[in-house]
Amino acid sequence: MEKEASYKDKKVITIGIVRELTGLSERQIRYYEERKLIFPERSLGGSRKYSFSDIELLMEIANKIEDGVQTFEIRQEIVRKQKKQDEKAIQKRMLQGQLNAQFGVRKR
Amino acid sequence: MEKEASYKDKKVITIGIVRELTGLSERQIRYYEERKLIFPERSLGGSRKYSFSDIELLMEIANKIEDGVQTFEIRQEIVRKQKKQDEKAIQKRMLQGQLNAQFGVRKR
DNA sequence: GCTCAAATGTGAGGTAATATAACATATAAT
DNA sequence: ATTATATGTTATATTACCTCACATTTGAGC
Numbered sequence A, B: 001m002e003k004e005a006s007y008k009d010k011k012v013i014t015i016g017i018v019r020e021l022t023g024l025s026e027r028q029i030r031y032y033e034e035r036k037l038i039f040p041e042r043s044l045g046g047s048r049k050y051s052f053s054d055i056e057l058l059m060e061i062a063n064k065i066e067d068g069v070q071t072f073e074i075r076q077e078i079v080r081k082q083k084k085q086d087e088k089a090i091q092k093r094m095l096q097g098q099l100n101a102q103f104g105v106r107k108r
Numbered sequence C: 001g002c003t004c005a006a007a008t009g010t011g012a013g014g015t016a017a018t019a020t021a022a023c024a025t026a027t028a029a030t
Numbered sequence D: 001a002t003t004a005t006a007t008g009t010t011a012t013a014t015t016a017c018c019t020c021a022c023a024t025t026t027g028a029g030c
Helices: A015-022 A026-034 A052-066 A071-102 B015-022 B026-034 B052-066 B071-102
Strands: none
Touching: A015 A026, A015 A052, A026 A052, A052 A071, B015 B026, B015 B052, B026 B052, B052 B071
């Protein structure tokens, strides 16, 4: 039933690799975190860990920055997008619930 | 035309993360490399970089080791499997070549 | 059973990678 | 004009990784 969290969302990539893959400086990557655009996990020792999704997002961010968009606005866009996705997920779950009820699926 | 190398095969994961994800010790992970079961890439500084595929393979290896299979035999299995896949790839390319010839696809 | 290779742990010493913090600066927003 | 934004740079500390060597245990082959 659950859509498994695929590789794309696993936070396993260190900041140096992210730097290579995105072309951003580590300073920039950390700064975008400070501005709450991305949310890496941390290792026990404190090292940041990113996912491929994070990298994709960072590249979008980089584009917008180049277009003169400020981190402030980018954050708002991200929040809006997230909200939409959350709503979709909820609706999907509700629909699934109705179907389950309709066809008498048992919980166990 | 080219099937893009997906996230799964990108070598971006350091050995510490691999240790966490597989439960193997770093010693073991390096040893399996020495026995030519896995082939991480290296950073400029010399750090090993693994892919999710590598991690999957390592978990298979771990299982076989637990079953008492020796690295020697595991390597043979891996080689055999690789060979099969290579053959498949070649056949596919040949078939594609025939189709291209048949329907007169131009190279550019 | 004996011997040797396989597999893994552990420790030393060294380098690479990352962390935070502070200061500097150029550009852009108010 | 002043302040905030975005980024570079440098210093210092800590974490993470590297190789190499030695020790140990267990299983393979004779």
